[in-house]
Each structure stands twice: as C-alpha cells, then as structure tokens.
Amino acid sequence: MSKRKTYYPLFIGIAVAVGILIGSTLNFKNKSVLFSSNSNEAKIKRLINYIQYDYVDKVNTDSLLDNAITNMLIKLDPHSVYIPKEDLGRVTESMEGKFVGIGVTFLMYNDTVAITNVIEGGPSERAGLKAGDRIIVAGKDSIFGKHIQKIAGVSDTEKGSFLGNRKITDAVMKTLKGEPQTSINVTVYRKSEHKNLQFNIKRGEVPIKSVSSYYMITNELGYINIDRFARTTYNEFKTGLDDLISKGMKSLVLDLRGNPGGFMDIANSIIDEFLEDGKLIVFTKNKNGEVDKAFATKKGDFENGKVYVLIDQNSASASEIVAGALQDNDKGVIVGRRSFGKGLVQQEMDLGDGSAVRLTTSRYYTPTGRSIQKPYNHKETLSYDNEYLERIHNGELISKDSIKVDDALKYTTPKGKIVYGGGGIIPDVFVSIDTVNTFSNRLYGGLNDFVFKYIDDNRLKMSKWELYDFVENFDTDNKIFNQYIKQLDLNLPLSPKSKENLKVYFNAFMARNLFDETGYFIITQKKDRMILKVLELESKK
Numbered sequence: 278m279s280k281r282k283t284y285y286p287l288f289i290g291i292a293v294a295v296g297i298l299i300g301s302t303l304n305f306k307n308k309s310v311l312f313s314s315n316s317n318e319a320k321i322k323r324l325i326n327y328i329q330y331d332y333v334d335k336v337n338t339d340s341l342l343d344n345a346i347t348n349m350l351i352k353l354d355p356h357s358v359y360i361p362k363e364d365l366g367r368v369t370e371s372m373e374g375k376f377v378g379i380g381v382t383f384l385m386y387n388d389t390v391a392i393t394n395v396i397e398g399g400p401s402e403r404a405g406l407k408a409g410d411r412i413i414v415a416g417k418d419s420i421f422g423k424h425i426q427k428i429a430g431v432s433d434t435e436k437g438s439f440l441g442n443r444k445i446t447d448a449v450m451k452t453l454k455g456e457p458q459t460s461i462n463v464t465v466y467r468k469s470e471h472k473n474l475q476f477n478i479k480r481g482e483v484p485i486k487s488v489s490s491y492y493m494i495t496n497e498l499g500y501i502n503i504d505r506f507a508r509t510t511y512n513e514f515k516t517g518l519d520d521l522i523s524k525g526m527k528s529l530v531l532d533l534r535g536n537p538g539g540f541m542d543i544a545n546s547i548i549d550e551f552l553e554d555g556k557l558i559v560f561t562k563n564k565n566g567e568v569d570k571a572f573a574t575k576k577g578d579f580e581n582g583k584v585y586v587l588i589d590q591n592s593a594s595a596s597e598i599v600a601g602a603l604q605d606n607d608k609g610v611i612v613g614r615r616s617f618g619k620g621l622v623q624q625e626m627d628l629g630d631g632s633a634v635r636l637t638t639s640r641y642y643t644p645t646g647r648s649i650q651k652p653y654n655h656k657e658t659l660s661y662d663n664e665y666l667e668r669i670h671n672g673e674l675i676s677k678d679s680i681k682v683d684d685a686l687k688y689t690t691p692k693g694k695i696v697y698g699g700g701g702i703i704p705d706v707f708v709s710i711d712t713v714n715t716f717s718n719r720l721y722g723g724l725n726d727f728v729f730k731y732i733d734d735n736r737l738k739m740s741k742w743e744l745y746d747f748v749e750n751f752d753t754d755n756k757i758f759n760q761y762i763k764q765l766d767l768n769l770p771l772s773p774k775s776k777e778n779l780k781v782y783f784n785a786f787m788a789r790n791l792f793d794e795t796g797y798f799i800i801t802q803k804k805d806r807m808i809l810k811v812l813e814l815e816s817k818k
Contacts, residue, residue: 346634354637355653355661356621362631371485372539374509378454379461380483381406385442386729388422389413390449392465393729393790396483404478406465409733413473414464415452425449455480468733484509487539489794491517494802498815499526502798503547506539506595511546518550518578528583530811531599534613538594541571541622541641548602550577551584551609557644558602561622569639583818584609585811588702590665590674593617600702601643607692610814611704612807615673615680618651618664618701645688647698677707706814708807720765720779727761728786744792748799751784758783778804 329338346359360368370376380399381392390412395402413421418428426436429448435441455461460479467474487510491501499521503510521529538544541559548558552573560570586600586609597616603609620642623635642648653661660667672679686698697703732739742751752758758780762771771779781804788796802808 343632350634350636351658352655354621354655355658356619356623356635357637358623358635360625360633360635365631365633371505372507374485374487374507374513375482376454376485377457377480378450378483379404379406379463379478379480381453383412383449384725384729385445386411386726388425389466390420390425391729391733394793399483400478400481401476404476406463406476406478407467409469409736410465410467410474412449412463412465414462415449416461416463418452420449420452428452457481469736486513488513488517490798491521492795492799493521493524493526494530494808494812495815497525497527498530498811499524499528500530500532500798500802500808502532502794503536503596505536506541506543506547508540508543510539510543514547515550515578522578526582528585528815529579530585530587530808532587533592533596533599534587534589534807535591536593536596537591538596538619541595541598544595544598545571548599549573549575550579551582551603552577552606553580556606559598559641559643561639561641563639585814586611587807587811588613588616588704590614590668590701591617592702593619597649597702598641598643601647601649604694604696604702604705605644605647605688605690607690607694610706611702612706612810612814613704613708614710615668615703616649616701618649620648620650643696643698645690645696647686647688647696649698649701651700674710675712676709677703706810708810711804711806719767720771720775721782723764724761724783724786727764728783728790731757731760732787732790739791742791744788744796744799747788747791747796748784751787755780 325338325342328336328341343359343361350357350359378400380396380401382394382396383390383392385391392401392406392408392410392412394408395406411421413419418424420428425445425448429441429444431441431444435444453461458479458481460477462475462477464473464475466472485507487504487507489502489504491499494500501514501517501521503514518529545558552558554573554575556573558571558573560568562568584603586603588596588600588611592600592613593616597619600611600616604611620640621637622639622641624638625633625635627633640648640650651661651664668674671681673681680703682697682703683699688696688698690696694705761783762776762779781801785797785800788800
C-alpha cells in the first residue's frame with residue numbers, strides 16, 4: 278500500500294478535527310452555543326500528539342495539518358483557500374501595496390542578480406545604486422551562481438525551471454527585505470566602472486504599484502490600467518484620473534484585463550467617481566439572508582465623462598464589480614470578452630500561527646440583482662479552474678454568439694439594456710482573441726535577456742532617449758531588431774505578419790526596461806484589438 282493511501286484515514290480525521298478548530302476561532306454569532314467547551318481543541322491536540330509520538334512512521338505533522346486544511350476547504354467552494362504562513366507575507370504585501378526593502382527590481386542574468394530599475398525616491402536610489410549594477414553580496418551572503426542556488430535550495434535539475442527561478446527570486450527577496458530602518462551592506466559590480474562597489478542601504482517602505490500606467494491615447498481619450506485592487510489602488514487611480522482630466526480627457530479607457538480582483542471597498546471607491554450620488558453600486562447577501570448595499574456617495578470627478586471598461590476571461594471579482602456596476606447603471610461601454618465569473622466574497626481569518634484562511638462569507642450581486650458567479654461542482658474543481666479551455670473549445674473567445682446565456686437569468690437595466698447573470702460579465706462590445714498575435718516561446722522566450730544585455734551594453738546611449746521620442750523613432754531601420762532575429766533558432770523565415778508583431782513587442786520590451794509600463798502599453802496599443810475597437814467607437818460618437 279502506498280504512503281498516500283496509508284495516510285488517507287489520517288487526512289480525513291484531521292480534516293474533521295481541524296474543521297472544528299477553525300470554526301471555533303471564527304467570529305460567528307452563535308459561537309458560544311456551538312463551542313461551549315475546549316473539548317474539541319483538546320481532541321485535536323491529542324490526535325496530533327498520537328501521530329507525532331506513536332504513529333509507526335515519522336510524519337511532518339505541520340505539513341499533514343496544512344494538507345488537511347487545504348483538502349477541507351476544497352469541499353466548500355473554489356475560492357475558500359488556505360494561505361500557509363510562508364506565503365501569507367507575500368500575499369499581504371501585494372494587497373497592502375507596499376513592502377519594506379531596498380527598492381529595486383531585478384532579474385537573474387547569467388546567474389547574477391542584475392538590477393533592472395531603481396525605484397525613484399527609494400532606499401537604493403538614495404544610497405547610489407544604479408540600473409545595471411549586479412548585486413554579488415548582500416549582508417553576509419554571496420548571491421550569485423552556486424551560492425544563491427544553494428541558499429534557495431535549488432537542485433541542478435531544477436535550475437532554469439519555473440520553480441527553480443521562483444525559489445531563487447524568493448531567496449533574493451528574503452535577503453534584501455527586512456524591518457524598517459534596518460541596514461544592509463551590499464556589494465555590487467558596476468560594469469560601466471569595471472569595479473566592485475560597496476553600499477550601506479537603510480531599508481524603507483517600497484510601494485508596489487497596482488495602477489501600472491496612465492496616459493493620453495489621443496487629445497481627449499485617456500487610459501488607466503489597474504492590475505489589482507489593493508489598499509493603495511484608489512489613491513493611485515485618483516492621481517492618474519486627476520492628471521488626465523487636467524490634460525483634457527473627455528473619455529477614459531479603464532483597463533481591467535487580467536485583473537484578479539482584491540478589496541471590494543476599493544473597487545466601490547473607484548466606481549463612485551463615475552456614478553451619481555445615490556446610485557446602487559453592489560450588494561452582498563450572506564447565508565442568513567442579510568443584505569449589505571453600497572451606494573455612490575458623493576459627486577464623482579468623472580460622472581459626465583464616457584468610460585470604456587476593458588475586460589477579458591481573466592478579469593475577476595472586484596474587476597467584475599466595477600464592470601457590472603457601470604453596465605447595470607447604463608454608464609459607459611464594456612468592451613472585450615466574458616469575464617471570469619467570480620461572485621463570491623472572502624474574508625481573511627487568522628489561524629494564530631502566521632497562516633490564514635480566506636473563507637467565503639457572502640455572495641455579491643450587481644445593481645440589477647444578478648449574480649455573476651459561474652457554476653461550480655465540489656467534486657470537479659479541476660474543471661472549474663480549466664474552464665478557459667472550455668471557452669476555447671466552444672468558440673466563445675472568437676465569437677460572441679458562442680457565449681451561452683440562460684434566459685432565466687435575464688435582467689434589464691434602467692435604460693432597457695438586457696444583461697445576464699450566471700457566469701461573468703458579458704461585454705456590450707465583443708472583441709475576439711487575436712489568434713495571430715500570440716506569444717511563442719520560440720520567438721519571445723529570449724527577449725528579456727536580449728533586451729537587458731543590449732541596454733546594459735549601451736546604457737549611456739540608451740539613457741538619452743525620451744519616452745515619446747523613443748516610441749516614434751527607436752530602431753526604425755531594424756538594425757537592433759535584426760540582431761535579435763539572427764540569434765533565434767528558426768527552421769523557416771518569419772512571415773511578414775509574425776515579424777511585424779514581434780517587432781512591436783521587441784520595442785515594447787525595450788521601452789519597459791528603459792522607462793516603465795507606460796512605454797510598454799503605448800507601443801503595444803498599436804496592435805491591441807480592444808484599444809483599436811475603442812478608437813473606432815470614439816470616432817463614431
């Protein structure tokens with residue numbers, strides 16, 4: 278009998294016991310009735326002790342407990358999840374929109390930590406680090422080659438793999454992070470000076486942007502991209518919105534493609550900028566039937582402007598709250614493809630040992646009353662996660678007519694527009710996926726390394742470019758681009774269409790490395806089917 282089968286009864290027993298323990302720690306109104314003694318807590322402690330001291334094989338009880346909790350939550354719904362203590366810090370940082378570190382972005386280049394960007398105003402910039410510096414020592418650790426591989430616990434077989442790269446990145450981040458105002462000594466190799474330099478860097482708060490870009494597409498059409506709804510997102514969004522309004526923006530493209538969601542109240546604050554006072558934004562309902570409604574509360578700064586919300590199959594949760602609220606209030610135009618379909622609301626609950634659960638506590642509904650949670654089966658979570666493949670097979674990424682709707686879940690907006698519940702937000706204007714302009718590892722796999730090396734070898738010359746001059750005039754004769762093409766292992770020459778697409782992303786990667794995400798988006802919008810559709814709609818208004 279396999280070890281997995283041997284442990285199976287233990288998994289079940291511990292799952293039940295852990296379920297009781299978790300329930301006893303949550304803030305339920307009837308907790309005093311259900312858990313009037315500590316007998317259940319004593320029971321699970323006794324079971325763990327039996328396994329730890331008396332079970333025939335040596336067992337990692339922490340790991341067993343983690344697996345039991347995970348298996349139990351799978352039985353609830355696809356979005357109630359367990360977050361182990363080693364992952365909770367990273368998850369929390371991302372959603373809080375900040376962390377304590379030295380303020381650089383980096384990539385692993387030739388087994389070395391190569392700085393790609395020094396965050397403006399951050400600890401590293403103040404200390405004097407520059408893009409292109411290689412960090413070879415941090416604190417007491419050498420963090421290059423075999424040294425960082427050993428620290429990260431990466432075997433030779435894992436080296437170069439996604440998992441191996443993730444482990445190394447995590448190890449570097451762990452070394453560079455720390456408590457506020459603590460110092461770390463780093464040694465870097467500066468290629469431009471051909472020597473090693475030492476710096477003492479005082480760690481500080483480093484922002485994690487969730488609004489990755491905002492700029493004017495035309496004289497009247499602005500663009501804001503939101504990656505996720507973190508604690509800092511509204512303030513970032515408002516900064517961008519105010520800036521674009523000051524530049525004459527009359528219409529806004531709000532790009533929520535690939536946005537997995539985040540804090541509902543942050544999404545509500547953003548929606549409030551578009552809706553008149555008193556308009557319903559969203560409401561939630563728990564298992565007791567208690568309803569909590571959120572309304573627009575003040576005069577928003579863009580109530581009179583036009584909004585285009587871009588969504589796709591990876592726009593979920595808070596992204597869908599934004600799209601649903603605006604669609605149901607007949608505000609703006611939803612452009613793209615059917616969104617993910619997550620209408621469940623989670624609350625994070627501490628388990629007392631540094632880990633946590635995100636437990637579904639209610640469902641949310643758009644202003645017309647529709648739930649956009651797609652169906653799920655407790656026994657088939659894999660099919661839920663892989664529903665994207667079903668969308669490919671049934672053709673709905675190519676044709677809006679292939680999107681299945683349920684007439685029993687039909688709703689009507691105040692102006693008479695028909696909308697549907699039951700599985701994501703269906704856009705007002707459908708844009709199919711671009712089957713030609715797809716990424717191929719054969720063509721794009723080495724792009725990051727090539728771009729970094731080229732800029733690193735020509736850093737003084739490249740630093741003289743200004744963003745919009747770069748967008749219009751960089752490599753117009755394709756000399757640099759052809760260098761990249763020559764190093765590709767191609768059996769056949771690239772088609773004109775493939776070469777044209779690759780050139781766009783080649784320049785975009787260069788712009789992102791030199792400037793920021795704004796450069797990337799300005800260049801790629803030339804081939805962005807959704808942006809092109811918005812420009813078409815704008816020309817007809």
